[in-house]
Amino acid sequence: DSGVTQTPKHLITATGQRVTLRCSPRSGDLSVYWYQQSLDQGLQFLIQYYNGEERAKGNILERFSAQQFPDLHSELNLSSLELGDSALYFCASSVDPSGAETQYFGPGTRLLVL
Amino acid sequence: DAKTTQPPSMDCAEGRAANLPCNHSTISGNEYVYWYRQIHSQGPQYIIHGLKNNETNEMASLIITEDRKSSTLILPHATLRDTAVYYCIVRVEIGNNDMRFGAGTRLTVKP
Numbered sequence: 001d002s003g004v005t006q007t008p009k010h011l012i013t014a015t016g017q018r019v020t021l022r023c024s025p026r027s028g029d030l031s032v033y034w035y036q037q038s039l040d041q042g043l044q045f046l047i048q049y050y051n052g053e054e055r056a057k058g059n060i061l062e063r064f065s066a067q068q069f070p071d072l073h074s075e076l077n078l079s080s081l082e083l084g085d086s087a088l089y090f091c092a093s094s095v096d097p098s099g100a101e102t103q104y105f106g107p108g109t110r111l112l113v114l
Numbered sequence: 115d116a117k118t119t120q121p122p123s124m125d126c127a128e129g130r131a132a133n134l135p136c137n138h139s140t141i142s143g144n145e146y147v148y149w150y151r152q153i154h155s156q157g158p159q160y161i162i163h164g165l166k167n168n169e170t171n172e173m174a175s176l177i178i179t180e181d182r183k184s185s186t187l188i189l190p191h192a193t194l195r196d197t198a199v200y201y202c203i204v205r206v207e208i209g210n211n212d213m214r215f216g217a218g219t220r221l222t223v224k225p
Contacts, residue, residue: 002157035215043158043201043215090157102148103213105157 003027004106006091012112018079021109025072025093031055032074033094033103034066038087049074081113118202123220126196132189134219136202139183146205147178148213149187151198158201158215161187192223 003026013019025032034046036059045058049068060066063081068074078085088110092103119137126132138147148163162169162176164185169176175188189196201218 002159004157042217043152045213045215088155092157102160102163104160107157108155110155 002104002106004091004093004104006089006106006109008109009107010110010112012114013081014114015081015083017081017113018077019081019111021076021078021089021091021111023074023076023091023093023106025074025091026104029093029095029104030072031094032068032072033092034060034074034076035090035092035105036087037090037108038084041087043090046076078111083113086111086113117214118204118216120200120202120216120219122217123222125222125224126189126192128194128223128225129191132192132196132221132223134187134189134200134202134221135184136187137184138202138204141182141204147176147182147185148203148205149174149176150201150203150215151196152201152218153195153198161200192221194223194225197221197223 005024007022030051033048035043036046037043046060047066048056052068063079066076088108090105090108092105094103146163146165149161150158152158162171162174164176164178178185199218199220201215203213
């Protein structure tokens with residue numbers, strides 16, 4: 001158990017819909033990262049937040065957005081969903097964004113868009 | 115970015131050492147080598163990391179060549195539960211936690 005929690009575990013929705021994925025980092029960790037893992041793309045970094053502010057952006061679509069709240073939990077919002085958005089979405093956390101800090105991953109949310 | 119090259123798959127007998135190689139010939143002086151693994155569809159699990167010295171922890175050992183162009187992750191006594199995809203990652207730059215996961219090596223430990 002990494003100490004990172006994600007909800008829900010599974011999500012099934014239809015194309016065009018909007019969903020919100022939630023992540024609670026390990027106690028004391030200020031940084032939260034979101035990753036997408038699909039069958040054909042592997043594990044891809046989407047976005048990072050540090051202490052409430054966006055820190056780094058990866059391959060995140062404009063239809064996707066994220067935020068980190070004062071209690072440090074984070075939400076990833078996916079809108080206008082397409083079939084290709086079906087994937088595992090992982091959240092990770094670390095103590096801070098500098099240096100060689102280790103990222104600890106949550107169990108993931110499996111999203112299926114029908 | 116420094117990129118990594120790993121064999122797509124490897125087999126190992128249970129109880130034997132598993133040696134997973136990684137090439138990172140364009141690594142920069144301030145970039146670390148990280149190893150993570152992913153068991154089935156679980157979240158990736160941190161294993162070990164190093165800069166230039168060899169490192170050992172309760173899970174594995176990391177051997178980095180003197181020129182830092184390659185490294186080897188060693189699982190000293192592989193068990194069936196070590197069957198997973200192992201990712202070798204070079205941190206893009208200090209201060210940027212965008213970790214680039216490649217395809218990794220699928221290690222299968224056989225009884």
